[in-house]
Every structure is written in C-alpha cells, then in structure tokens.
Amino acid sequence: MQDYYEVRWHGRGGQGAITAAKILAQAAYLEGYHGVTAAPSFGAERRGAPVSASTRIARQTIRIVSQVETPNVVVVLDYTLLRYDEVTSGLVKGGWLVVNSRRHPKELDLGGEFNIATADATEVCSSLGLIVAGVTVVNTAILGAFIRATEAVSMASIEKAIRERFSDSKVDINLAAIAQTYKITKLGKVV
Amino acid sequence: MGTRDCQHICDESSPAVGEAGKTGEWRDSFPVIDQEKCLPARQNKPSCFLCWLYCPDAVVSRTIPIRIDMEYCKGCGICAQICPVHAISMANEAGFCRDKTD
Amino acid sequence: MNKKIARKADTWILDGNRAAAQGAKLSRVQVIAAYPITPQSPVTERLSEFVEKRELDAQYIAVESEHSALAVCTSASMVGARTFTATSSHGLAYMHEMLHWAAGARLPVVLACVNRAIGAPWNVLNDQQDSVSQRDTGWIQVYARNNQEILDSIIQAYRIAESIYVPVMVCYDGYVLSHTEMPVDVPSQEAVDRFLPRYKPHTILDPANPKNYNLVTLANPRINAEGVLCHGYMELRYLLQEALQNSRETIVKVGQEFGELFGRSYASMFWEDRLDDADVVIVAMGSLAMEAIVAADMLREGGHKVGVLGLRVFRPFPKAELARALEKSRLVVIFDKNISYGLEGATCSEIKSALYGSPARAVIRDFIVGLGGRDVKAREMADAVKRSLLSVNEGDLNREYAEWICAI
Numbered sequence: 193m194q195d196y197y198e199v200r201w202h203g204r205g206g207q208g209a210i211t212a213a214k215i216l217a218q219a220a221y222l223e224g225y226h227g228v229t230a231a232p233s234f235g236a237e238r239r240g241a242p243v244s245a246s247t248r249i250a251r252q253t254i255r256i257v258s259q260v261e262t263p264n265v266v267v268v269l270d271y272t273l274l275r276y277d278e279v280t281s282g283l284v285k286g287g288w289l290v291v292n293s294r295r296h297p298k299e300l301d302l303g304g305e306f307n308i309a310t311a312d313a314t315e316v317c318s319s320l321g322l323i324v325a326g327v328t329v330v331n332t333a334i335l336g337a338f339i340r341a342t343e344a345v346s347m348a349s350i351e352k353a354i355r356e357r358f359s360d361s362k363v364d365i366n367l368a369a370i371a372q373t374y375k376i377t378k379l380g381k382v383v
Numbered sequence: 384m385g386t387r388d389c390q391h392i393c394d395e396s397s398p399a400v401g402e403a404g405k406t407g408e409w410r411d412s413f414p415v416i417d418q419e420k421c422l423p424a425r426q427n428k429p430s431c432f433l434c435w436l437y438c439p440d441a442v443v444s445r446t447i448p449i450r451i452d453m454e455y456c457k458g459c460g461i462c463a464q465i466c467p468v469h470a471i472s473m474a475n476e477a478g479f480c481r482d483k484t485d
Numbered sequence: 486m487n488k489k490i491a492r493k494a495d496t497w498i499l500d501g502n503r504a505a506a507q508g509a510k511l512s513r514v515q516v517i518a519a520y521p522i523t524p525q526s527p528v529t530e531r532l533s534e535f536v537e538k539r540e541l542d543a544q545y546i547a548v549e550s551e552h553s554a555l556a557v558c559t560s561a562s563m564v565g566a567r568t569f570t571a572t573s574s575h576g577l578a579y580m581h582e583m584l585h586w587a588a589g590a591r592l593p594v595v596l597a598c599v600n601r602a603i604g605a606p607w608n609v610l611n612d613q614q615d616s617v618s619q620r621d622t623g624w625i626q627v628y629a630r631n632n633q634e635i636l637d638s639i640i641q642a643y644r645i646a647e648s649i650y651v652p653v654m655v656c657y658d659g660y661v662l663s664h665t666e667m668p669v670d671v672p673s674q675e676a677v678d679r680f681l682p683r684y685k686p687h688t689i690l691d692p693a694n695p696k697n698y699n700l701v702t703l704a705n706p707r708i709n710a711e712g713v714l715c716h717g718y719m720e721l722r723y724l725l726q727e728a729l730q731n732s733r734e735t736i737v738k739v740g741q742e743f744g745e746l747f748g749r750s751y752a753s754m755f756w757e758d759r760l761d762d763a764d765v766v767i768v769a770m771g772s773l774a775m776e777a778i779v780a781a782d783m784l785r786e787g788g789h790k791v792g793v794l795g796l797r798v799f800r801p802f803p804k805a806e807l808a809r810a811l812e813k814s815r816l817v818v819i820f821d822k823n824i825s826y827g828l829e830g831a832t833c834s835e836i837k838s839a840l841y842g843s844p845a846r847a848v849i850r851d852f853i854v855g856l857g858g859r860d861v862k863a864r865e866m867a868d869a870v871k872r873s874l875l876s877v878n879e880g881d882l883n884r885e886y887a888e889w890i891c892a893i
Contacts, residue, residue, distance in 0.1 A: 235610060255779050257658075386715060398695050399710030
C-alpha cells in the first residue's frame with residue numbers, strides 16, 4: 193500500500209471505465225484516503241471508441257487536476273487496446289499494468305519495466321451473466337484484479353463502494369465477479 | 384438634494400396619469416367621434432369599447448358616450464383604425480395644419 | 486444557534502456539476518430555467534430530476550434558449566422567486582443581453598457558469614473566456630477552485646445576492662471540475678436553512694398595488710406623478726456601481742458566517758498560500774489556483790520563496806487588499822485562462838491597475854495558458870516561474886504582451 197496512486201483506465205466507450213474509476217475513488221475514500229479524484233478523459237465520448245479515465249488516491253487532499261501523466265497503475269478493460277502506445281505511456285518503473293486478458297502476463301510480451309497482472313474478466317462475467325444490452329460488463333470485475341495486484345484498497349472497501357453505488361439486485365452479481373476475478377488473477381512481477 | 388430620496392434601486396414607479404409626460408403635446412391629428420355611429424352610444428348600453436381596449440395611452444373612457452382625454456391623447460389613430468363602424472376619424476390639428484397651408 | 490448540528494455534514498464523492506445542483510437544491514431555489522449545453526448539461530439533468538421526484542419544491546421551466554432561460558429567471562425573480570440557472574460558453578454569450586438586464590433591474594439571480602471555451606473553432610473544453618468576457622455586465626463573479634467551493638459558493642451566492650440585490654455568477658472549470666469527482670461535504674438542509682433566510686424581493690408585483698419597473702428611463706432625473714424626484718438612467722448606473730463597490734463587505738461577512746456555521750471560512754476575496762515570506766507570487770483563478778499550490782511546493786523544494794494568490798472574487802475586483810497582499814513581492818507571475826485580444830490576460834490587466842499608485846513594485850509576468858482545454862500542469866507553471874525569475878535577474882523587467890504556453 194502506497195500513500196499516493198495515479199491510476200489510468202483504458203476501455204472502449206460503453207465498457208464502464210469511467211464508472212470503474214469512480215468506484216475505486218469511492219472505495220479508497222472509504223478505506224481512509226482523504227484525497228481522491230476520479231475523472232473521465234475530457235471531451236465527447238463515443239460508444240466503442242477508445243476512452244480513458246483516471247483515479248487519484250492520496251492520504252492528503254489532492255490539489256492536482258491536470259491529466260495523469262505518469263500513472264502507477266494502468267488498467268485495460270479491453271486487451272485489443274494494448275496495440276496503442278498511449279495505453280502504457282508514462283507507466284512508471286515498477287508500476288502495474290492490469291489487463292483483462294486470458295493470457296499469462298509473460299505471454300503479453302510488452303517489454304516494459306512494469307509488472308503485469310492479467311485476468312479473464314470477460315469469461316468471469318459471461319459465465320455469471322453480467323451482460324447489459326449484449327455487452328459483457330467487466331468494469332467491476334477488473335477491480336478484483338486491480339486490488340490483487342496493487343493492494344491499494346481492501347476488498348471490504350470495494351464491497352462497501354459497490355453497495356453504495358448499485359441497486360440491491362445488482363450488488364451480488366458484481367461482488368461475485370470481483371471475487372472470482374481476484375482469485376484467477378495471474379501476477380507477473382518483472383521489477 | 385439628489386435622487387436618493389426616492390429610495391429606488393431600479394427604475395420604479397406607480398402607474399399614474401401623466402407618467403410619461405404630457406403626451407397630448409405630441410399630437411398632430413386628433414380623433415373625432417361620431418356618436419351617431421358609435422355602438423355604445425347608439426345602443427345606449429356597454430358594448431364594443433374596442434377603442435378603450437386598444438388605446439396604448441389609456442385615454443379612452445369606458446363610458447357612454449366614450450370620452451377621450453385630449454391632454455394625453457397623442458393622436459396615434461389606433462382607435463380610428465380599430466373602430467368596427469368607422470365612428471372615429473382623425474382630423475388635422477389646426478395649428479399644425481395652418482402653418483403648412485397658409 | 487447550535488453550531489454542532491450545523492457542522493454535521495455527509496461527505497459525498499461528487500463531480501462539480503452534482504455539487505452545483507446540490508448547492509441549488511439546498512438553497513431551496515423556487516424557479517429553475519436552463520438550457521442544456523456541454524459541459525453544464527448534468528446540472529440541468531440533476532435539477533430536473535430533483536423537481537420530478539419532488540425532492541425539490543421548484544418549478545423547472547423548459548426553455549428554447551439560454552436567452553429565454555435568463556429571461557425566465559429575471560421575471561420570476563421580479564415576482565419574488567429564488568431563481569437558478571446554469572450555462573457555459575456560447576450559452577452565456579447568448580445570455581449577454583439578459584445578464585445586463587438582471588443586474589440593471591437589481592435582481593438576485595444566481596447563475597452557475599461551467600467555464601468552457603468559445604468558438605470559432607468549436608471547442609467544448611475548459612477555459613475562462615466565457616465568464617471573463619461578461620465581466621462588465623454588473624454581476625458579482627466568484628471562481629471555485631474545487632467542488633466543495635462550488636457547493637459552498639452557490640449557497641453563499643444567494644445570501645450575498647439577496648442582501649444587496651446584485652446577481653451572482655459562480656464560475657467553475659468545465660470538465661476539470663464539472664466532470665471530476667472528489668470528496669464534498671454536503672451540509673444538512675436544516676443547517677443551510679438557518680444560514681439562508683427566505684428571499685425578500687425589492688420588487689413586488691401585486692395587482693392590488695400596481696407598479697412599473699424598468700420602463701423607458703430618460704437621461705435626466707425627473708419628478709414622478711407623486712412629486713418625488715426620481716433617478717435618471719445615470720443615477721441607476723451609479724447605484725449599481727456603488728452596490729458592487731460596497732459588496733466586498735457583504736461577501737466577506739457572508740463568507741465568515743458560513744465559516745462559523747460550516748467550518749469552512751470564505752472571509753476573504755482571494756485565497757492566500759504562503760504569502761508571508763514569498764518574494765515570488767503566483768496568481769491564478771479557478772482550479773488553476775489549486776494546481777498552483779503544487780507548483781509552489783515544487784519551487785519551494787528548489788529553494789525559491791513562492792506563494793500563491795488564488796483569486797476567488799473577480800468582480801468586484803479586490804483592488805486595495807490585493808495591492809497590500811502583493812506589496813512585498815518582487816515578482817508576480819499571473820496565469821490567465823483567457824485573453825483580452827490586443828492587450829493581455831484579464832487578471833493581469835486588473836492586477837496591474839490595482840497596483841498603480843500603491844507601494845507595490847513587483848515585476849509582472851503574464852502567461853496565457855489552458856485555452857480550449859489545453860492541460861496545464863504544476864510542472865509547467867513552476868517552469869514558467871523559473872524562466873521569469875531568470876529573465877528578471879537579467880534585468881528584463883517589462884514585457885509589453887503576455888507570453889503563451891503553447892507550441893507555436
């Protein structure tokens with residue numbers, strides 16, 4: 193657990209990257225971090241187009257509102273986005289790249305000086321039936337991989353944040369997705 | 384003594400006769416009412432009063448017969464235009480007219 | 486008054502637009518008229534939801550333009566309703582005529598301006614050109630640095646506006662604040678009710694006692710039908726200026742009372758950070774004033790004595806106290822998210838005029854930054870300060886125009 197995290201989320205419009213960024217901020221606040229911010233990449237968003245979002249987590253009030261430049265953690269909801277350089281851009285040495293992928297971290301072969309965590313969140317969510325309007329919703333599940341890799345917040349805080357955000361009928365399925373993804377997350381530490 | 388004594392903080396007034404000044408001075412023609420034609424006068428009961436309704440300066444009375452306050456009538460002629468029985472016609476102000484024709 | 490209860494607040498993680506909507510709701514606004522525009526739209530969505538769910542006893546009046554939105558607010562304010570509207574960019578520009586009207590009629594409308602660049606070319610992202618361009622309309626302008634200040638400023642705005650009958654514009658950066666979530670203490674309705682009394686209009690339209698307001702007013706004073714000497718146009722303009730000139734006292738007093746009740750004081754026209762020993766002062770407005778504190782941290786680590794002055798109230802402009810605050814500084818570095826074409830950034834001009842005739846002798850540097858959503862990083866601000874220091878030390882004291890931080 194560190195005192196300051198900058199997390200950048202990459203997904204496609206409609207996958208819920210922004211919501212995930214917000215849930216993490218809420219969980220971190222509940223965890224006791226005094227300063228949290230969550231922001232989308234600014235501007236118009238289109239379904240299917242690559243989008244990003246960010247979460248900042250700090251012990252003290254956050255005064256930085258400019259865009260995240262050197263994230264400690266990058267979370268990728270759709271592994272096809274890995275082909276774009278900006279996804280891993282600025283990721284600090286020793287940071288974490290968390291990817292929704294069935295592959296093992298070693299197989300991703302990205303060659304950076306950062307650790308990689310992978311989990312097949314898509315498989316977890318489709319088997320649970322976490323599907324909205326035909327799209328498998330992996331944004332909450334991937335939080336399981338995030339906390340497994342970074343240990344930035346506890347499962348208890350994530351659970352509280354999920355309960356605050358979702359209606360009762362949606363809580364259990366999302367919590368199950370997070371727990372299962374946590375369990376199957378593969379860690380590849382390179383640093 | 385300045386204008387503070389009025390104690391207004393924006394433009395404010397109560398509706399009153401003569402709020403916009405002596406508008407009768409603006410007149411270059413004046414309404415002439417033919418009481419033989421005017422509906423309320425002819426029928427001797429309240430009716431029509433379109434001139435009263437339309438007058439922008441509220442100088443037409445809602446009475447039988449109707450009366451026009453010439454101190455404030457600015458001679459716009461709307462009453463003459465609106466009258467359904469052509470009971471009102473506009474006549475030139477004598478002074479205004481004489482200067483031109485003499 | 487039980488201060489303990491008043492301070493009890495829930496902390497919510499809110500974006501700026503939700504904070505603004507909460508502020509309006511807690512202020513028990515009675516009439517809302519707004520037209521959606523990016524990035525303000527979520528404010529109108531949230532408020533219409535509050536009204537729809539009967540969480541807020543207000544009329545939400547759908548309009549076809551921003552001009553009409555403010556026309557509705559001024560009319561409703563005139564007949565005694567507490568009114569709220571919100572807009573951005575082109576929407577604020579479209580309101581321009583009615584902005585003058587609301588101020589001239591002395592109606593305490595509160596408007597949230599979600600700062601966004603103005604076209605051409607089209608741009609939905611943040612700068613402060615929209616509200617700065619409206620600085621001469623007679624509105625008080627308050628700029629928020631974060632989402633807490635948005636909520637708090639809207640509640641205070643009603644107290645200020647309704648005390649002195651001047652409309653108030655609460656400005657906050659589009660996206661940077663409007664779409665960024667952060668912790669916000671949301672005070673209880675009971676506490677806000679104690680802070681904010683009911684609106685008492687100075688204009689009362691009553692069929693039993695009819696009144697005319699804002700009719701054609703001539704150049705000279707005139708005696709009305711009751712024999713009272715009444716203002717001409719110019720006397721009314723004088724009174725508006727007088728109200729703005731004297732509003733400082735109300736703004737600070739309201740900010741102080743807010744602090745006593747809610748634990749967050751706003752008893753000053755600007756925020757001061759480490760000015761006591763600073764010989765270099767960074768000046769900025771809005772969220773940039775917060776990021777500037779991080780820039781000052783960086784510069785202090787490098788041994789520079791740097792402070793930050795965050796302009797909170799832009800109109801009325803706090804001339805005298807600003808000159809005092811900058812008296813000891815050697816260099817003042819201003820960051821403007823706006824430009825008065827052909828001159829310089831607006832806050833730079835205002836600060837220069839505030840210093841004229843004062844003992845302050847600081848060298849002034851102006852940087853135009855962040856137009857149309859260009860990211861402004863603390864690191865870039867720190868670099869600009871270092872560059873300025875270097876050039877000043879080399880004897881380069883006066884620059885005719887502002888420098889731009891861009892790629893040209």
